[in-house]
Amino acid sequence: MENEQGKAKALQGITVLDLTRLLPGGFASMMLADFGADVIKIEPPGQGDYCRNTAPLYTYESAYFMNINRNKRSIVLNLKAEEGKAIFKEMVKRADIVFEGNRPGKMKELGLDYETLAEINPRLIFCSLSGYGQSGPYRDKAGHDLNYTGFAGILDGTGEAGGPPVMPLVQIADLVGGTNAVVAMLIALQARHLTGRGQYLDIGMSDGVTAWLGFASAFWMAGKPTPVRGQGRLTGGYPCYAVYPTKDNYLTVGALEKKFWVGLCRKLEREDLISRQYDTGPEIREILNEIFRTKTTAEWLEILSDEDQCVGPVNDMEALFNDPHTLARQMLVTMEHPREGTIRMPGSALKLSATPAEMRMRPPFLGEHTAEILQSLGYELNQIKALEVQGVTSSYEL
Numbered sequence: 001m002e003n004e005q006g007k008a009k010a011l012q013g014i015t016v017l018d019l020t021r022l023l024p025g026g027f028a029s030m031m032l033a034d035f036g037a038d039v040i041k042i043e044p045p046g047q048g049d050y051c052r053n054t055a056p057l058y059t060y061e062s063a064y065f066m067n068i069n070r071n072k073r074s075i076v077l078n079l080k081a082e083e084g085k086a087i088f089k090e091m092v093k094r095a096d097i098v099f100e101g102n103r104p105g106k107m108k109e110l111g112l113d114y115e116t117l118a119e120i121n122p123r124l125i126f127c128s129l130s131g132y133g134q135s136g137p138y139r140d141k142a143g144h145d146l147n148y149t150g151f152a153g154i155l156d157g158t159g160e161a162g163g164p165p166v167m168p169l170v171q172i173a174d175l176v177g178g179t180n181a182v183v184a185m186l187i188a189l190q191a192r193h194l195t196g197r198g199q200y201l202d203i204g205m206s207d208g209v210t211a212w213l214g215f216a217s218a219f220w221m222a223g224k225p226t227p228v229r230g231q232g233r234l235t236g237g238y239p240c241y242a243v244y245p246t247k248d249n250y251l252t253v254g255a256l257e258k259k260f261w262v263g264l265c266r267k268l269e270r271e272d273l274i275s276r277q278y279d280t281g282p283e284i285r286e287i288l289n290e291i292f293r294t295k296t297t298a299e300w301l302e303i304l305s306d307e308d309q310c311v312g313p314v315n316d317m318e319a320l321f322n323d324p325h326t327l328a329r330q331m332l333v334t335m336e337h338p339r340e341g342t343i344r345m346p347g348s349a350l351k352l353s354a355t356p357a358e359m360r361m362r363p364p365f366l367g368e369h370t371a372e373i374l375q376s377l378g379y380e381l382n383q384i385k386a387l388e389v390q391g392v393t394s395s396y397e398l
Contacts, residue, residue, distance in 0.1 A: 009036025010355035014189070017042055017091055018072070019079075020101035021049045023171055024129055024205065026068035028178035029099060032185070033071035034348050034357035040373060041074045041364065042088070045394055048076065048366040058340040061363075067345045069363040070335065075374075076367035076394040079110055083392045090377050092117050096198075097125045097185055104134045114200045124198040125188040129181045133204030145205075148173035152209035157216055161230030161237075176212060177205030231280070239284045240277045243314065244292040251292055251300050254310035263307050335362045365396040 014037040018029040026049070033039040043049055054064045078084040089112075092098065098117060100107055107113045107128070114126035128134055131143035149155050149172050150165070159166035184201045192198055215234065219226045231237040233256075240255040255261040261277045268291055276284050292300065297313050304311050313319065321332050321344075333347045348357035370393050374384050387393045 009358070010352070011035045011037040014038070014097070015095045016040065016097045016099055016185075017088070017095050018099045020099055020129060022051050022101075022174075023068060024174040024178040024181075025099060025101045026051065026065075026178075027175060028129070028181045029072065030068050030070060031179075031182050031348075031350070032097075034350075034359075035352075035355060036358070039072040040091070040369070041069070041072050042077050042079075043074055043366055045076055045078050045391060048074070052366060058337075058343060060339050061337070061343075063343070066337075066343050066363045070345065070359060071361045072364055073361075073369035073373065074364035074367055074396075075370045077370075078392050079112065081390070081392045083387060083390065085111060087374070087377065087387075087392070088112060089117070089120055091373075092120050092124060095121065095124065096189070097127060099127045099129070099181070099185070101129045104128070104130055104139045118198065122197055123192060125185060125192065125201065126198065127181055127185055127188075127201040127203060129177055129203045129205070131204065132206050134202045138206075143206075145171035145173045148177075148206045148209055151206050153213060153216065154209055157227060157229050157232060157235055159229050161228065163230065165229070172212075173205040173209045176208035177203060180208045237280060238278050239273075239288055242285070242288075244288055246292050246297045246300060247295055249297040250314040251297050252312045252314060254312075256310070260308065260310050264304075264309055264311075267304060267307055267309070333359055335359055337362050367394045367396045370395040 011032055014032070016029060016032055016037050016039045018025065018039050018041050020026065020029065029039045029041075041049065047053055049065065049069075051065045051068075052062055054062050056063050058066075077087060079088060098114075108116075114124075117124055117126060130139070131148060132138040132141055146155075146167060149168070152173070154172065155165035155167070158168065181201070181203045184203055188199055188201060216227070216232070227233065227235060227237065229235065234241060236242055240253065240261045242253055244251050244253060253264065255264050255277075258277070262274055265271055265273045270287070270291070273284060273287070295303070301311065301313065315323065320326055326332060329347070329351075331347045331349070332344060334342050334344050337343045343362070350357060371381070371384050374387070374393070375381075379387075384393065384395070388395065
């Protein structure tokens with residue numbers, strides 16, 4: 001059935017109880033919410049999700065929070081209180097997925113682990129997203145993205161030859177962990193369609209980046225010497241796949257295939273370099289550096305625009321979000337916010353023709369939907385007020 005916009009919502013009717021905070025869980029649950037799932041952020045009293053207070057701010061609200069929390073509802077619930085646990089269990093009866101990002105064992109300590117909740121709702125899918133997973137000697141270790149990418153060998157291979165490891169701009173392990181959680185939840189929903197039962201999902205962020213080492217780990221798997229930082233095929237070892245300085249910025253060259261390298265050399269009027277595609281010496285690098293420094297990045301992109309070439313700019317945020325391709329792909333979206341006016345955020349990377357992502361709801365205030373959700377469970381307004389006095393819940397009124 002189609003909604004009022006004329007497009008079906010792929011995950012309409014799916015309810016997700018989201019207990020995660022910060023980037024990995026927020027990004028993952030937003031992916032589900034963009035396609036129609038009713039994602040209910042269950043936030044603790046006080047500050048709620050940590051990233052609500054993370055810079056940068058618009059005026060009052062965190063832009064970081066806004067970027068990963070559209071299309072969700074928020075309820076404040078103290079899960080350490082018995083009344084809070086009772087409310088949560090009532091919500092579980094009607095839910096499809098519980099998504100949590102606590103330390104391993106925390107949900108069991110609260111009496112809200114999968115085994116307990118599956119007795120209430122056998123169809124429940126329970127997804128735990130953690131740094132090192134629910135088993136193994138590191139399961140209880142604290143960590144952040146940098147620790148996981150270091151553990152998985154990504155940092156060891158990232159940077160200039162002879163230099164230190166370089167930290168990436170984006171949180172790779174966090175994002176692959178969140179994406180893996182979404183994939184696992186969708187698989188579990190399909191499995192439930194076949195079996196009628198839910199299951200437990202154990203997603204480790206360190207596992208995610210380890211599994212991403214397809215090309216990098218192939219050398220080790222085959223018993224060959226592994227690439228040294230800055231010297232691998234895809235990490236700066238060859239002139240055909242590198243970043244070069246231009247007159248005003250940088251240019252990325254990804255001419256791995258012979259045809260791309262030949263075309264580039266001919267366009268540069270340096271056919272003598274064709275045979276040196278995999279030359280690892282400094283001479284060819286300096287030749288190309290000198291050539292590319294003669295013009296701006298924009299000039300090089302124009303010169304090479306009519307060629308079948310793998311070249312591109314090194315954008316900053318201003319250039320990226322003003323690029324006509326970014327705009328054409330709807331990767332910058334805006335929403336109206338009652339406190340901040342027009343807010344901006346990245347669009348959905350998933351483009352589906354019949355069931356597209358929708359920007360239905362702005363990111364919620366802390367506890368904005370507490371009363372609404374509790375009333376849907378049968379609570380009267382006087383009961384809700386009593387719960388607020390007891391510190392079990394809180395509500396936000398616009």
